[in-house]
Amino acid sequence: MTLDIRTMMVMVSALSVLFSALLTLAGLHGGNTRGVQHWATGSLCMGLGLGFSYTHLGLDSTWVLSFGATLMAAGIGLQFNGIQAFKTGHCNRYIPWLLVVVVFIQSIWFVVLHPDIHARVIANSLAFSIGNAACARALFIRIDQPLRTAYWFTGASFTVVAAMFLARAVIVFLAPPDTYSLYAQTPINPASFFIGSMAQMCLTFGLVLMLNYRLATDLQKLASTDMLTGALNRRSLEQEAVRLSARCNRTGDTLAVLMIDVDHFKSINDRYGHPVGDEVLRRLAAVAQKTIRSDDYFARYGGEEFCILLPSTLEKDAWILADRLRQTYAAMVIEYDGVALSSTISIGVSDSTHTGVEFASLIAAADQAMYRAKLEGRNRVVMHSDQVELSVDVVLL
Ligand SMILES: Nc1nc2c(ncn2[C@@H]2O[C@H](COP(=O)(O)OP(=O)(O)OP(=O)(O)O)[C@@H](O)[C@H]2O)c(=O)[nH]1
Incomplete structure (x- = not known):
């Protein structure tokens, strides 16, 4: 089976934008549940980031690639913030900025100042892998019992994405110099986009599942407790x-x-x-x-x-x-x-x-x-x- 890399990129980009719309709609019925808006914006950033990398918009491709990668970093950072906000009610606003700055600097460095496509792919893939692993970790620790399954499912999806980026970094690192380019038909390119799109689908489903479980638990609590005192009714x-x-x-x-x-x-x-x-x-x-x-x-x-x-x-x-x-x-x-x-x-x-x-x-x-x-x-x-x-x-x- 040959998967065309450009088609895959368009598909993943379009899927991310669709997921963003889905999360926004889910969030509209989520009452005061925090974090959903972060996920929706994060998904949009990732979709646009990939879209930029593909379309180039007639601009200098080096800058467009850097901007695309930076948008994707912002997307991962926002998803991390969303998980924190969902679980604890507040989040650390510096995390997405930190990821954005790291990816932007390494993109500019390896694309504009010292062009080295290998180094850029390895550095960015590692940064994305760490970002997704942090999301998975945030989901696996301090789990509220009723949401356990949804947290595990979403955490597992983030783990797959993190592993995929890590594998990408390792494979590109081991490949002979000058054999890699974004559109090269090496197995790693279509494979990572394919796995990435499946995992992205699963993790969006997982985030909606988390929201659904949270609403069901809140409703159950509302139906079983006395509003004034918090005692059982x-x-x-x-x-x-x-x-x-x-x-x-x-x-x-x-x-x-x-x-x-x-x-x-x-x-x-x-x-x-x-x-x-x-x-x-x-x-x-x-x-x-x-x-x-x-x-x-x-x-x-x-x-x-x-x-x-x-x-x-x-x-x-x-x-x-x-x-x-x-x-x-x-x-x-x-x-x-x-x-x-x-x-x-x-x-x-x-x-x-x-x-x-x-x-x-x-x-x-x-x-x-x-x-x-x-x-x-x-x-x-x-x-x-x-x-x-x-x-x-x-x-x-
Ligand atoms: N503030 C408030 N008052 C309530 C609530 N539910 C019931 N009440 C009031 O509780 C009062 C109960 O009064 P009574 O049943 O006469 O009992 P009591 O005054 O405690 O007299 P004893 O039980 O004989 O000592 C009524 O005035 C109700 O209006 C509530 O949720 N909040």
Whole structure:
């Protein structure tokens, strides 16, 4: 099979411009996702860079080649920045400039000042290889679990491009002097453009996949958490509870539930206003999140009521945790919008050894205990079993 190098160049250039349009369109639906615009601009730079190298535009070809290579360097640098911005929200703006300056200087040096096509191809291929390897590395490190597959796929595509440029540098370095030119029908030219275009296609697909995974994860988070406090919402709590109850049924493990309610919350709202009330809920959520273990589930059950699911826990141990939370919260001074206040919570505790593992029974029992805590004067923790024993005592009397 003979692949015509000029046709390949036009194809890769046109593909890169198309990918740029695709990434721009994908980015339009990406909400606040950072980085996509960098990828789109990077892809455009690479397409134009290759296009320049091919068309020459009737200009002096030495300058056009240098400009084309520099544009391609800018494209790789922008893709690197895009990955950083996508992963961390910010990027180092100097990286694309550094790559641009290096490639521009070596292009001018080997094209205009000391013409040496071998040296130019080797130097630029090495710079492009390092740029793509840096993109691959940025994707392979510190991977967020839900996006793992997309990061690996895109990282692998960048690795292929990096390896292709490295192989190009090595093959040209080993070739006899004066046997290489851009349009020579040596195997390395069409092969590198062919592999480059395939990898470019894969990595654009990978970038769109990353964006897609990120949007799906964000949507999932939005659907399962409470916007105000960041706690799970009631729907996800119920889903987790069904799963945990089934596991407890199977393994005989225990499950405890805490029902938490802010005392006199209506007065806080009435006296200081709803924004302060909201801050009280946020602070309670923050302190509760810090108090529980990583395999416990904290959720906003409704209004100013929160619920904690504690797997493998008995009522007595749940009471200890609940009382620690109550004390920490009561000792806190909540400052917001020029207001400083403290508040208290009442907590009801139940566990599956007294009520069974059905979530509805556990919740009902914890709710009863919580109302009992309110009746007994608030700012306290009451266990459902205490209440049961109390009612039995009353009946016996
Ligand atoms: N600021 C704010 N208030 C809320 C929110 N959700 C519910 N509320 C308010 O929470 C208050 C709950 O009041 P009540 O159910 O009477 O309870 P309480 O005043 O805490 O009284 P006790 O529970 O008996 O101590 C109501 O005024 C609701 O409007 C919210 O997201 N933000």
